[in-house]
Amino acid sequence: xxxxxxxxxxxxxxxxxxxxxxxxxxxxxxxxxxxxxxxxxxxxxxxxxxxxxxxxxxxxxxxxxxxxxxxxxxxxxxxxxxxxxxxxxxxxxxxxxxxxxxxxxxxxxxxxxxxxxxxxxxxxxxxxxxxxxxxxxxxxxxxxxxxxxxxxxxxxxxxxxxxxxxxxxxxxxxxxxxxxxxxxxxxxxxxxxxxxxxxxxxxxxxxxxxxxxxxxxxxxxxxxxxxxxxxxxxxxxxxxxxxxxxxxxxxxxxxxxxxxxxxxxxxxxxxxxxxxxxxxxxxxxxxxxxxxxx
Amino acid sequence: xxxxxxxxxxxxxxxxxxxxxxxxxxxxxxxxxxxxxxxxxxxxxxxxxxxxxxxxxxxxxxxxxxxxxxxxxxxxxxxxxxxxxxxxxxxxxxxxxxxxxxxxxxxxxxxxxxxxxxxxxxxxxxxxxxxxxxxxxxxxxxxxxxxxxxxxxxxxxxxxxxxxxxxxxxxxxxxxxxxxxxxxxxxxxxxxxxxxxxxxxxxxxxxxxxxxxxxxxxxxxxxxxxxxxxxxxxxxxxxxxxxxxxxxxxxxxxxxxxxxxxxxxxxxxxxxxxxxxxxxxxxxxxxxxxxxxx
Numbered sequence: 001x002x003x004x005x006x007x008x009x010x011x012x013x014x015x016x017x018x019x020x021x022x023x024x025x026x027x028x029x030x031x032x033x034x035x036x037x038x039x040x041x042x043x044x045x046x047x048x049x050x051x052x053x054x055x056x057x058x059x060x061x062x063x064x065x066x067x068x069x070x071x072x073x074x075x076x077x078x079x080x081x082x083x084x085x086x087x088x089x090x091x092x093x094x095x096x097x098x099x100x101x102x103x104x105x106x107x108x109x110x111x112x113x114x115x116x117x118x119x120x121x122x123x124x125x126x127x128x129x130x131x132x133x134x135x136x137x138x139x140x141x142x143x144x145x146x147x148x149x150x151x152x153x154x155x156x157x158x159x160x161x162x163x164x165x166x167x168x169x170x171x172x173x174x175x176x177x178x179x180x181x182x183x184x185x186x187x188x189x190x191x192x193x194x195x196x197x198x199x200x201x202x203x204x205x206x207x208x209x210x211x212x213x214x215x216x217x218x219x220x221x222x223x224x225x226x227x228x229x230x231x232x233x234x235x236x237x238x239x240x241x242x243x244x245x246x247x248x249x250x251x252x253x254x255x256x257x258x259x260x261x262x263x264x265x266x267x268x269x270x271x272x273x274x275x276x277x278x279x280x281x282x283x284x285x286x287x288x289x290x291x292x293x294x
Numbered sequence: 295x296x297x298x299x300x301x302x303x304x305x306x307x308x309x310x311x312x313x314x315x316x317x318x319x320x321x322x323x324x325x326x327x328x329x330x331x332x333x334x335x336x337x338x339x340x341x342x343x344x345x346x347x348x349x350x351x352x353x354x355x356x357x358x359x360x361x362x363x364x365x366x367x368x369x370x371x372x373x374x375x376x377x378x379x380x381x382x383x384x385x386x387x388x389x390x391x392x393x394x395x396x397x398x399x400x401x402x403x404x405x406x407x408x409x410x411x412x413x414x415x416x417x418x419x420x421x422x423x424x425x426x427x428x429x430x431x432x433x434x435x436x437x438x439x440x441x442x443x444x445x446x447x448x449x450x451x452x453x454x455x456x457x458x459x460x461x462x463x464x465x466x467x468x469x470x471x472x473x474x475x476x477x478x479x480x481x482x483x484x485x486x487x488x489x490x491x492x493x494x495x496x497x498x499x500x501x502x503x504x505x506x507x508x509x510x511x512x513x514x515x516x517x518x519x520x521x522x523x524x525x526x527x528x529x530x531x532x533x534x535x536x537x538x539x540x541x542x543x544x545x546x547x548x549x550x551x552x553x554x555x556x557x558x559x560x561x562x563x564x565x566x567x568x569x570x571x572x573x574x575x576x577x578x579x580x581x582x583x584x585x586x587x588x
Contacts, residue, residue: 119573138578158570160454160502161579169587197501197537204498207491208454243487244494276452279413280585284432285455288582291574293463 003265005146007039008032009258011237011250013220014049018062021047022073024255029074031257033081039146041216043237044088044154044177045100050218050233054226055130063092066103067111075109082107084144086151088177090131091116100132102151102177106144113142117153118162125183125224125231128155139165147172147264150211154178157198157215161288163205167277172264174205178217181233195234195252203244210242210271212262219253242270297559299440301333302326303552305531305544307514308343312356315341316367318549323368325551327375333440335510337531338382338448338471339394344512344527348520349424357386360397361405369403376401378438380445382471384425385410394426396445396471400438407436411447412456419477419518419525422449433459441466441558444505448472451492451509455582457499461571466558468499472511475527489528489546497538504536504565506556513547536564 010028015021025046032040045051047070051059064070070089078085084106091101091114100117116135120128139162141148150171156162157176166174180198182191199215206213219235237250239260248260271277287293304322309315319340326334339345341364345353358364364383372379378400385395385408394411410429414422433456435442444465450456451470460468474492476485493509500507513529531544533554542554565571581587 118575118578121573123567123569134575139581155573158502158568159574160458160498161574161582164454165579165581165587168581168584193537193539196539200494200538201498201501204454204495204502207495208452208498243491245487245490273417274452275417277586279415279449280453280455281412281428282583282585284412285459285583287433287459287462288455289576289579290462291576292571293459 002263005039005262005264006037007041007214007239007260007262008035008037009041009214009216009237009239009250010043011216011219011235011256011258012043012046013218013255014222018047022070025074026077028257029077029081029083029085033083035259037083037259039084039086041086041175041214042088042177043216043218044179045090046088047090049222050179050231052128052131053125053222053224053228053231055127056225059131060098063090063098066091066101066114071103071111072109075105075111078105078107079109084146086149086175086177088153097133098131099135100128100153102153104142104144104149104151112144115140115142115151115153117156119155119159121155125228139169141166141169141171150174152176154180157202160205160208163209167209167211171211172267174209174211174213176202176213176215178215179233180217181231184229184232195236199236199238203240206240206242207244208276210267210274210276212242212267213240219255242267296557299333299556299558300331301335301508301533301554301556302329302331303335303508303510303531303533303544304337305510305513305529305550305552306337306340307512307549308516312341316364319368320371322551323371323375323377323379327377329553331377331553333378333380335380335469335508336382336471337510337512338473339384340382341384343516344473344525346422346425347419347516347518347522347525349421350519353425354392357384357392360385360395360408365397365405366403369399369405372399372401373403378440380443380469380471382447391427392425393429394422394447396447398436398438398443398445406438409434409436409445409447411450413449413453415449419522433463435460435463435465444468446470448474451496454499454502457503461503461505465505466561468503468505468507470496470507470509472509473527474511475525478523478526489530493530493532497534500534500536501538502570504561504568504570506536506561507534513549536561
């Protein structure tokens, strides 16, 4: 009854230009396909540096329409290599209207679906509220030939609500393209707490929803354009199963093509022993739509 | 700016009778007070064995009113020892109407508040739906002299919704009296996955809500009254901080008084670097009150 799915997470460092990054992605997709992967998850905003370290209107030049040149290049590869690919782009929707958008291809150059990042962070060195309008497509899984993909993006990973809404809509997997890292000024113990929290909360979504979770994070140090301390992206991409168990883990530095095999049939087996969806108290959850219960 | 709170979790094995169990609890409360604890968390249904291993109407004899004899005995100790105590009882509310209820005392024999377990499990050897009417008091923290206590019970621990609703209502701590254990027939790897999932999902609630979590679990093997395999309660009670970091962990067998010091001021410090409550998409969460989004 096993239903195996071979996945690959392409954890990359910034190569210095869009073309160089897309060249590295193309090489990664070819390696993933050669290794038998059926689905490849790329990291957040993989076409360039993490430009949100400062607020500068010039950075909007990085945005592009969807469909556009990057989706065209990646789509052609998805078709040629017969891969499901989850990409992450800076979307120019209109003048003055931009999103942080994940795009899914299903073994075809056509776009199978998109997800616009719903929760937008803003804290020192992560000034995303300046760049990204919060998503308006809701939490909707994207149907593909390998299953329904519950694609979320980075800051979303801290929100049980997003994972739950994807699960309730029939997601088979939760997938997080991510760009998260350390402030080099933080102490080692604080750095470890942060990374461990990032891993743990996402494993928690796997457990609470009985679904595998894939998180693909950027790696490498990126200097701040404005003389700040920069960010040491911590890599540590991982795949967890529906009990939160680790299936594969990448290192915390450098490029890595993380391969893993997921048994999708295990999700239903786990949900039978732990039928959390059965017992949700939907009669008592109305206040989840309140800002605060004061 | 630290705001220290000394807590104790009394992880116990079943002693064979209500009087023996309450004697052990009294001894534990006295040790906790002598060690300087201000708050003591007891395990789920601490007055007896985990009787839900079978369905037998005779087990309803264990139920008692609240207030009743057990709350009287524990309340007197809470007052004498100047402790906040979180107890867990089989509540007889009316003939044919019973709950799995946590009761809080605030350095007084008076009951400060109660929480009736909202999510009720039912799976082999955990036949709780037979005994417990789902709670009707909602997810409301209980105010005490050491803070607002977000008391939840066992199966609730798998539900991010319960933890979130407590946080939104101003809880300062999340507390879980629990009785969870292994089926002795399961393989070691499965046992480890289960326990790790149980720890991880609760650490996830700490992280997602920026709050400390206390989980006090039963330990020891309890035979099945009906010739089943019994349950090996896995102990492993723990205290985690608002980034999910472990502050204290108990072993997986035997009685243990787990002491820990929590800095309540860290919750706000963590919420300032990770302001998850700020960015919740309450405009897009309405479907959380649906059974399934089909």
